[in-house]
Structure formats: structure tokens, C-alpha cells
Amino acid sequence: xxxxxxxxxxxxxxxxxxxxxxxxxxxxxxxxxxxxxxxxxxxxxxxxxxxxxxxxxxxxxxxxxxxxxxxxxxxxxxxxxxxxxxxxxxxxxxxxxxxxxxxxxxxxxxxxxxxxxxxxxxxxxxxxxxxxxxxxxxxxxxxxxxxxxxxxxxxxxxxxxxxxxxxxxxxxxxxxxxxxxxxxxxxxxxxxxxxxxxxxxxxxxxxxxxxxxxxxx
Numbered sequence: 001x002x003x004x005x006x007x008x009x010x011x012x013x014x015x016x017x018x019x020x021x022x023x024x025x026x027x028x029x030x031x032x033x034x035x036x037x038x039x040x041x042x043x044x045x046x047x048x049x050x051x052x053x054x055x056x057x058x059x060x061x062x063x064x065x066x067x068x069x070x071x072x073x074x075x076x077x078x079x080x081x082x083x084x085x086x087x088x089x090x091x092x093x094x095x096x097x098x099x100x101x102x103x104x105x106x107x108x109x110x111x112x113x114x115x116x117x118x119x120x121x122x123x124x125x126x127x128x129x130x131x132x133x134x135x136x137x138x139x140x141x142x143x144x145x146x147x148x149x150x151x152x153x154x155x156x157x158x159x160x161x162x163x164x165x166x167x168x169x170x171x172x173x174x175x176x177x178x179x180x181x182x183x184x185x186x187x188x189x190x191x192x193x194x195x196x197x198x199x200x201x202x203x204x205x206x207x208x209x210x211x212x213x214x215x216x217x
Contacts (some may be wrong), residue, residue, distance in 0.1 A: 023150030
């Protein structure tokens with residue numbers, strides 16, 4: 001990625017978010033292919049429970065040995081069913097995971113700074129739920145939106161989950177009306193992948209232009 005203007009030597013940080021099944025990960029992949037460093041916060045969250053270590057042991061101590069798999073890692077599917085139905089359990093899990101995620105993200109941002117990269121993107125499904133709107137934390141936030149039924153269909157088809165699971169996750173996330181109100185730019189995933197690609201790149205170019213930056217050549 002070419003060098004672009006930075007703020008106090010650090011990359012400008014953009015937020016990318018969207019509800020389950022909306023197509024946020026596809027937009028993230030499009031931006032990554034275009035040359036941006038996209039930090040997948042959800043992947044860092046999964047790693048806390050998928051790699052044996054302190055995060056796994058703390059989760060098992062809180063939720064019980066029945067959530068430990070033979071591999072020694074956490075049964076994330078079973079734990080997800082619990083935490084999306086129990087706000088207190090969800091808060092406890094987030095406390096276990098988020099500090100470790102912050103450390104991993106900070107390490108990636110330092111790599112970007114050392115490489116002279118002007119922009120990093122935080123790809124996070126819970127960005128708005130954590131009150132991380134544009135401001136001190138993000139220069140701008142982009143939200144991906146899709147029809148509710150399309151989102152449910154994607155979760156069932158692509159992730160092998162049932163409708164009840166998709167609806168439980170959607171209920172725990174902010175509404176699309178809230179995303180519309182709080183995001184700086186929207187990407188509507190209402191066509192095929194080629195249409196989405198065009199909209200994703202247009203939104204990115206517009207946001208960067210507003211910040212006085214440019215897409216990598």
C-alpha cells in the first residue's frame with residue numbers, strides 16, 4: 001500500500017461493521033484485495049477460545065468443563081447459544097476476550113505504523129454495540145446493510161446454522177435503523193457480488209476522499 005497522510009505518525013483508523021449475514025466479511029475481503037490492511041477483530045476473538053491457553057482456561061473456569069472440547073479448546077457453538085440467551089454470561093465472556101483482542105489489534109496497528117501505512121480498517125460486527133462510533137477512535141465508520149430474510153438465508157446456507165440462531169444473534173445486535181443513524185457511510189448488499197464490489201469500493205473511495213486520503217494505486 002502506498003503511503004498516505006497519517007495523524008501523528010499513526011495510520012488513520014476506519015471502522016467497518018454490519019449485522020450477521022449482511023455481507024461485512026465480503027466487503028472486508030474486497031477492501032483487503034484493494035490493498036488496505038483490514039484487521040479482523042472477530043478472528044482475534046475466536047483465537048482466544050480456539051487456541052489452548054489463558055483465555056480458554058479462564059472461559060472454562062467461568063462457564064464449566066462441559067464447554068471444553070477434546071482438543072482442549074472451547075466449544076464456541078455451545079457457548080454462543082448460552083451467551084446470546086443470557087446477557088450476564090455474554091458480558092462475562094466479553095470481559096475474558098476483549099482485553100486480549102485489544103492487545104492483538106494493537107500489535108497489528110504497530111506493524112502498519114512501522115510499514116508507513118496510512119490507513120487501517122477495524123472489521124468488527126460489534127463496533128456500534130461497543131459504542132465505538134466515529135470520533136476519537138475512528139475517523140469514519142462504514143456499515144453494511146442487507147435485507148433481514150437475505151441475512152437469515154446466508155447464515156443458514158453458508159454457516160450451517162438454523163434460523164433460531166440467526167435471529168438470536170440479530171436480536172443481540174443493534175438494529176439496521178441504528179446503523180443507518182450512526183454510521184458515516186452505508187454499503188447496501190442488495191445485489192450480486194459484482195454490485196456489492198462496486199458499492200464497497202465507491203464507499204471506501206468516498207470516505208478516504210473526505211479524509212484527504214486516497215486509495216492505493
